[in-house]
Amino acid sequence: MRRTDPEGHGHGPVRYGPPLPGQGLPLPPGLAAAATGAHTEPIGGSPALLDAARGYWTRRGLPADRHRTVAAPGAPALLLALTAALGGGDVLVPRPCAAWWAPQARLLGSTVFPVATPAECGGLPDPYALLETVRRVRAEGGDPRLLVLSVADDPAATVAPPEVVHETMEAAADEGLHVVSDETWRDTLHDPRDTVLLSPAEMLPERVTVLTDLAGPFLPAGWPAAIARFPDNDTGTEMRERVLDVLTGLGARIAAPVAAAAAYVLDEPDEITHRLAASVRLHAGVASAAHRVLVAAGALVRPPRAGRHLYADLGPLRSALGALGVGDAQELEDFLTARLGMPAPGGHRFGDDLGALRVRLTTEPFLGATDDERMASLGSPEPLELPHVRSALSLLGSTFDDLRRPSR
Secondary structure, three states: OOOOOOOOOOOOOOOOOOOOOOOOOOOOHHHHHHOOOOOOOOOOOOHHHHHHHHHHHHOOOOOOOHHHEEEEOOHHHHHHHHHHHOOOOEEEEEEOOOOOHHHHHHHOOOOEEEEEOOOOOOOOOOHHHHHHHHHHHHHOOOOEEEEEEOOEOOOOOOEOOHHHHHHHHHHHHHOOOEEEEEOOOHHHEOOOOOOOOOOHHHHOHHHEEEEEEOOOOOOOOOOOOEEEEOOOOHHHHHHHHHHHHHHHHHOOOOOHHHHHHHHHHHOOOHHHHHHHHHHHHHHHHHHHHHHHHHHHOOOEEOOOOEOOEEEEEOHHHHHHHHHOOOOOHHHHHHHHHHHHOOOOOEHHHHOOOOOOOEEEEEOHHHHOOOHHHHHHHHHOOOHHHOHHHHHHHHHHHHHHHHHHHHHO
């Protein structure tokens, strides 16, 4: 048995986690109209869908051709196929990481090793900790082959500085790891003018496969569609062929209406780009307001820079939480979910230790309970002043005020 404990402190793996945070907004009319069709979508995506994906990446400085691209019904299925395509081996992930990364590897019998993140951000491992972990695993008989990371992160909502990306990628290259860069949240930067996002594929294109779940920027979470971009070399060609084999074996084809909608949004017509920009502004404003509430209560929370979520460490409030019978992340999840009336998954679902009092909060529930309220939030120049938004933020504030007073 290996001495390295990939699961933490012996509490066992968390086998399921929350879905991606949704936008919480009704569909744009053009997108709803695009989701039609009764034909059968081919495994890996139709030429129209792959060409749309190719254009999407080219506009982001990541040129690709149709034969370097694959589409699948959701990012979990695609990551499962990517992991299988590498032929086994161990998988490395940052701690914490997206809830759906580790289960795909475990389904294939791979061991998942979490690696500490740097102080500046989440989403990718500290380069020195990565080197140490890889060498320790190999010394104990392991076979690390794959590193999964995200420069715009769920759950931390951070964006990795380019210099940190460079250092981590150099470490991965030194150890011969293939990298899957989950870029689901790259189009949801809260302040794109002052935030530099560097894709690992720009730095080390021969070793990086890029994956994007379209539920991040574009589609509802219930319309599963994801795309992958492979390296332009023999390794990339072989990986793509193996991924198609796995997807074929699973019967993992995108439903035709969802594929049509995916191609529509990837072409980025004005309706979609304008909706995305407005949605990002709305969620960023709510996330910033929630961040102020949490920090004022004494929680440790990095400022959110991307996505629709925050990740809070409530360790400084442990005494107050303990008085309420909350001693670990599962109990914290249960307490806050009941108190706030919204999902509040504990950090253990993202690979953090069960004993750490960490939680991910999403901004979607703050936008309103009905489509009319959500659209009012989207269209308002001052959404934080709307009664339903103000009420939800007030409940968050009162909940944490109650915790802050006993801890003081």
